[in-house]
Amino acid sequence: MATAIRAIPTLYGDTARTFENEAVRTEQNPGTQDYRREAKVVSDFLKSTNVL
Secondary structure, eight states, X not given: OOXXXXXXXXXXXXXHHHHXXXXXXXXHSTTOOOOHHHHHHHHHHHHHTTOO
């Protein structure tokens, strides 16, 4: 069964610069993950339910 060939999107401008900066930052810190957004979501949820 063949896999369909898809076009690979090309990034330009600010999007390309942001992607490149994030890639470099990730390569310099392998194994690290950023959970700040998830922590904020959980914190906001707990505050909304009056747990915190």
